[in-house]
Amino acid sequence: DILYSSLVRVLCKSGRVHEACNYLEVMRSQGLSLTPTGYGSLLCGLCKSNHLQEALLVFEEAEKAGVCLDVFTYSCLMDALGKAGKPAKSLEVFDYMQKTGCMPDVVIYNVLISCLGRHGRVEGALELFETMGTKGIMPDCRTYNIVIDVLSSCGKFEKAYLFFGMMKRRKHAPDVVTYNTLLNGLKKLGRTDEAYELFEEMQENKCAPDLTTFGTLIDALAKAGRMDDAEELSSSLVKMGYAPNSYIYNALISGYCKCAHVDKGYELFQEMMRSDCIPDAVTYTIMIIGLTKQGQTSMAVELCQEMVNKGHTPSVSIYNLLIRSLSSAGQVEQAYSLFKDMIARGCSPD
């Protein structure tokens, strides 16, 4: 049992979850069972590799066998349930773990608050934030960051900002994620100038911006059509020693495409080709939409082919866009040809 359990643990840690499952079958056929840590590792491995169904089966098995799982295992499972949009099930596991005598820690609360908050149960998330304190589990910086993001994502930016004030009063220094989250909230509201002010405030508070900070601000400026300001920030991140990543390039390209400067976008696209940061599926999607809107459909179709060649998968909506654009330009032959291509590439029409 112990040997097999260790084997399962090692395989899961190195991402070889499938092989671990095979060994589990072997164990079963020999009438052996996993140790508690074996169950824990397997559950976490399955959760992290998006095999929630299998994870739940293993969880039920552990439950029936009366195996005590540890708090790490529960957090993995609850996180996976949260990301799969199953807050009710996550709460169920939360109650169950407490029944078995496993006390929730701050990570369990963070996972649960995030899960509830992102699935329409903001009030429940805020209640949990209150109750964790009464149980002696103090919210940490991530807890505040999660609450701030949840609130600003559901249109309650002012309330999110109150939590920013609360964390400072309670002597939790906001970190770069806190600022990035707030910047993103301001960005979504189109409050670009305030975002810029917060960017300066974070630096005054000795919090160094990272690539996410720049990505968020550059996107805010690009969406506001302020491409000169966006380019200026792009230069300053390079001066700080950062290399632009695909978020930076894509935000800039998208900005240029939206303000009818697809040519400038295409220049950046070609710059990416020469850089260490090659265009990804998002880059191609942005360029294809930009070119199509400008009437350059045949070039867009070429880029679609190129993205496939580079191993990326165009979405159905991209095919729809291109097919419609070709059709309305009277290029029915090409439209039909692209339709056949998409099916041949395994993309089902909707």
Add this chain to the structure above:
RNA sequence: UGGUUUAUAUUG
């Protein structure tokens, strides 16, 4: 180094 938070694209 076993678990949790933030940025870019999508038509009808």
